[in-house]
Amino acid sequence: MIIDKEAGIGGKVGGVAVVTGGAQGIGRSICERLITDGHTVVLMDIDGDRARETALELGNGTLGLQCDVANFDQMSQLAAEIEERAGICSRLVANVGWTPDKKFLDTSIEEQDRVIAVNYTGSLNATRLYLPKMQEQGFGRIVYISSDAARVGVAGEAVYAGAKAALIGFAKSLSVEVARVGVTVNVVCPGSTDTELLRNMFNAEQIEKRLKIHPMRRFAKPSDLANAVAFFLNDDADFITGQVLSVNGGMLRAG
């Protein structure tokens, strides 16, 4: 596929979308949806093999690249490569997230630093690299994937919830800074979503318990999240910025 680097900076169809953590789970589903919507997708993931495999499976000129979002130098090199190979990024989905399931005082300083670096600093790193060109072009769409844990708090996820809440504060503030230059910034908060992350965190009994109290008796599918992200990225959401949307089947009704 030949990619026209000048085409599709703004508008519903076309344009380069960068998705962090796109090799699996919610990120992969977001990539699938963005391809359907006509975008050229670049996914990056710390698991390089899986990133390349996913990109091949998704086809349509999708690039799959290895990168740790917490490593600014790696991210910076990759941003230059992406611009060279695919074109200017007009849409950024900062999707990466990770946490061990541990009470705060059982979390080591190293784990604490890593959770903050991956969930918070990593998303700021991506923003620092792709926002300048969006500003220059007068068009950009940024969506951060936070968590309902940030809005209501969850035992065993205190550092993660704090980092994801910081992301919300950052997004709201940034949305005001860039509103006049054509860039919107919004946040999507998944509730429990059926992905590897969830299956690694909870055993079968815990999953059963959670499902029993869920209003819809099911977890989110990754595509439920992808639908919300796609809405914020397309032209129907031009006048929506600085907002936080939970996608959780009514499990939590955060104000």
Ligand SMILES: NC(=O)c1ccc[n+]([C@@H]2O[C@H](COP(=O)([O-])OP(=O)(O)OC[C@H]3O[C@@H](n4cnc5c(N)ncnc54)[C@H](O)[C@@H]3O)[C@@H](O)[C@H]2O)c1
């Ligand atoms: N699944 C849920 O129930 C749930 C709930 C609330 C919030 N979330 C959030 O949704 C987002 C996606 O979660 P998911 O369930 O799809 O997770 P997942 O673990 O299935 O997928 C995350 C992807 O990110 C990649 N990744 C992890 N650390 C990275 C790093 N440092 N640099 C680059 N890539 C990295 C992983 O390799 C993986 O491919 C995360 O931000 C997560 O915190 C998920």
